[in-house]
Amino acid sequence: MNKALLQEEVQKFILNNIDADVSKLILKGSSFKNISSRELAIQITAKKKAxxxxxxxxxxxxxIFPPNINLEQTSSEITARYKAKSCQRQEADRPNRWFWNRRVLFC
Structure with missing residues (x-):
């Protein structure tokens, strides 16, 4: 994880180029020291998806956004809220009853 991506001017660049052609940005190269054009492209692509x-x-x-594959497998905020509410309802219906399967908690 490159913490230089957290610099204010880098974050502004990512936001300002959210709709830019990422391939062109990669070919142009990075104007930031210690940050590659590939890292910038990954952040722009991930932020757009987010x-x-x-x-x-x-x-x-x-x-700093995770790699694309992690975002692909992430539930949306709407889905996460639905699942959380569903678990809360089930917990209210069956207090203190949790089911474990291979070290994963299911409600």
Missing amino acids: NKKLPRWFNAESI
């Missing part, structure tokens, strides 16, 4: 799937992350400042 706009629909994880709006809180998109709107938050100073986030």
Whole structure:
């Protein structure tokens, strides 16, 4: 994880180039010391994906996004809230009854 990505001017660059052609940005190269154009492209692509799937992350400042595969497998905020409410309802119906399967907690 390159913490230089958290610098304010880098975060502004990522946000300002959210709709840019990432391939062109990679070919142009990075204008930031200690940050590759590939790292910038990954952050721009991930932030763009987060706009629909994880709006809180998109709107938050100073986030280093995980690799694309992690975002692909992440539930959206809407789905996560639904699942959390579903678990809360089940817990209310069956207090103190949790089911374990191979070290994974299911409600």
